[in-house]
Amino acid sequence: MYDLHVHILPGIDDGPAEMHESVEMARQAAKGGTEIILATPHRKDVTEGSSVSDVRDLVRTLNRKIRDRAFAVRVVLGMENHLDQDLPPDVAKGRALTMNGSRYILVEMPFFGRPAYVEEVLYQLQGDGLIPVLAHPERIEAFQRDPELLAMFVGKGMLSQVTAGSFVGQWGQEVKRFAEHLLARGLVHVLASDAHAPGAPRPPTLDHGVHAAALLLGREAVERMVLETPLAILEDRPLDSLSPERSVN
Numbered sequence: 576m577y578d579l580h581v582h583i584l585p586g587i588d589d590g591p592a593e594m595h596e597s598v599e600m601a602r603q604a605a606k607g608g609t610e611i612i613l614a615t616p617h618r619k620d621v622t623e624g625s626s627v628s629d630v631r632d633l634v635r636t637l638n639r640k641i642r643d644r645a646f647a648v649r650v651v652l653g654m655e656n657h658l659d660q661d662l663p664p665d666v667a668k669g670r671a672l673t674m675n676g677s678r679y680i681l682v683e684m685p686f687f688g689r690p691a692y693v694e695e696v697l698y699q700l701q702g703d704g705l706i707p708v709l710a711h712p713e714r715i716e717a718f719q720r721d722p723e724l725l726a727m728f729v730g731k732g733m734l735s736q737v738t739a740g741s742f743v744g745q746w747g748q749e750v751k752r753f754a755e756h757l758l759a760r761g762l763v764h765v766l767a768s769d770a771h772a773p774g775a776p777r778p779p780t781l782d783h784g785v786h787a788a789a790l791l792l793g794r795e796a797v798e799r800m801v802l803e804t805p806l807a808i809l810e811d812r813p814l815d816s817l818s819p820e821r822s823v824n
Contacts, residue, residue, distance in 0.1 A: 577805035579613045580767035584633045588620040590771045599773040601641050605648035607780040615655040618671050651675045657683045660692050663699045677811035683710045689717040708734045713741050713754040736765040739784025766800040
């Protein structure tokens with residue numbers, strides 16, 4: 576499997592504080608069947624307290640430690656980019672990173688409210704040749720209040736990344752039900768862990784959430800969300816065969 580949203584780099588954001596915790600996260604991920612981890616430090620934390628150069632160095636160090644221990648997993652670099660008006664120019668300046676250097680960019684909408692610039696910034700990213708991958712829409716108030724907003728963005732070529740743990744109640748029953756609704760409508764393209772630590776409550780494992788989602792949609796469809804689609808993103812390949820939105824009662 577390929578996990579495209581993981582806060583694994585130490586001392587950068589609200590993920591692990593020390594490198595040994597990052598190594599343990601990698602071990603747990605490998606044990607659970609993950610082959611590639613996309614490190615996604617928060618852009619704001621990198622900009623304010625670190626640098627892109629620092630996080631690149633951390634990825635190299637972490638991969639070296641992983642190789643020394645012969646874990647069957649590799650870490651590549653991305654970023655969780657909170658959506659604001661500075662995002663497009665920050666991408667151009669190299670201060671906001673895409674997913675493994677691809678055309679795909681992980682974007683976190685504001686958790687609360689719906690600023691007037693949301694559509695403008697997302698469309699500007701698309702105009703710059705990027706494809707926004709919207710992080711954990713099941714936990715974003717704007718989508719909870721108006722699922723048609725997410726449907727509109729998907730219809731315009733954006734993707735959505737739901738946290739696997741949402742399907743097992745990691746964020747409560749309301750979020751679980753909304754994640755299931757999005758899945759049923761065909762508005763989920765990628766499942767990721769959004770892990771922040773080696774263990775609970777946000778571990779670097781996907782299996783339980785994948786199993787729960789598969790009970791709703793079928794194993795083959797859900798496996799595409801942790802295998803074919805994320806691999807295409809990491810390899811910067813186009814995604815021309817995504818399932819269309821389904822109607823639900």
